[in-house]
Amino acid sequence: MKNLIIASTSTIHGGSYLDYLLPILKVHFAACQSILFIPYARPSGISHEVYTQKVGSVFNSIGISVKGIHEFSNPIEAIEQAEGIFTGGGNTFLLVSQLYENKVMAVLKQTIEKGTPYLGTSAGSNICGLTMKTTNDMPIIYPPSFDTLGVIPFNLNPHYLDPDTHSTHMGETRETRIKEFHQFNTPAVFGLREGSWLEVKGNSIVLRGTLTARLFRPNQEAVELESGSELNFLK
Structure with missing residues (x-):
């Protein structure tokens, strides 16, 4: 059964890294003593090592250790054997390139679908969708x-x-850019505002957080959806 937290951002205005999500993550990763971190997106060009240390300091505060996928000689096995997985934000083009280069896109999908707890923020959330075509990144x-x-x-x-x-x-x-996307593509696009996330449990997808989110579909007016809304109708 799929078990995902798909968050718009890692850091909300005035907060520190992941602090607004920590109560959720304690529950989400409750069965994990360690998680695998995928730092491929490299925000601001930071190294895999520095990014992993940043994530590790946060998860250590809730009793979970972190190891970066770049520390393993076999990244496929690292994903298959992970207790939980976090893919951080940064540049989606770089993240997707690295996932393909290291031949882990397919195994990551399979591992998530079998129920390994997954957290994505920003670019790490972008990759949960059908394509990366609605990223904001260069x-x-x-x-x-x-x-x-x-x-x-x-x-x-x-x-x-x-x-x-x-x-x-x-x-x-x-909104203009998403309308441009829909001139050539049919998938719905879900605009997640800062501090919002999707909670995926099996076949259930629910909007969480305090804000509404904006749903775009081809040839239809965009609509606002309240927190707590089920998105299963998009299937």
Whole structure:
């Protein structure tokens, strides 16, 4: 039975890394003494080692040890044998490239689907959708495919931002970019605002957090969904 927390972000405004999710993560990873961290997305270009240390310091505070996938000689076995898995944020193009390069995209999907607890934030959440085409990130590297895990039956747009009516910025809004996506693609896109997450238990997908989220479907008006909403109708 799938068991995922798919969060828009690791850090909310005014908070520290993962602090807003810690009560949830204590329950989510309750059966885990250790988790496997996938640092491939490398936010701000930090090294795998530095990123893993950052994550480790947080999880150590709730009694869980962390080891980075880059520390294993066989990344496929590392995923298969993990008690729990966390894929952190950063650049989605880089993350997806590394997952394919290390030949772990398929085994990660299989491991999640058999029930290993999974946490994704930002880029690590993007890859839970059908494709990475609705990421906000710059294409700093070219992955062999835009197809991702598909453990939820739609695409995500983490860090979703509403238009700022007081801004002088004249560029495209997130909604505009998603409408452009739907000119050529059919999957629904779920805009997750900061501090929101999806809780996936088996076939159930529920929006959690205090905020609404925005659902986009081709040739339909976007709709706001309240926290607690079931998303099973998207299947």
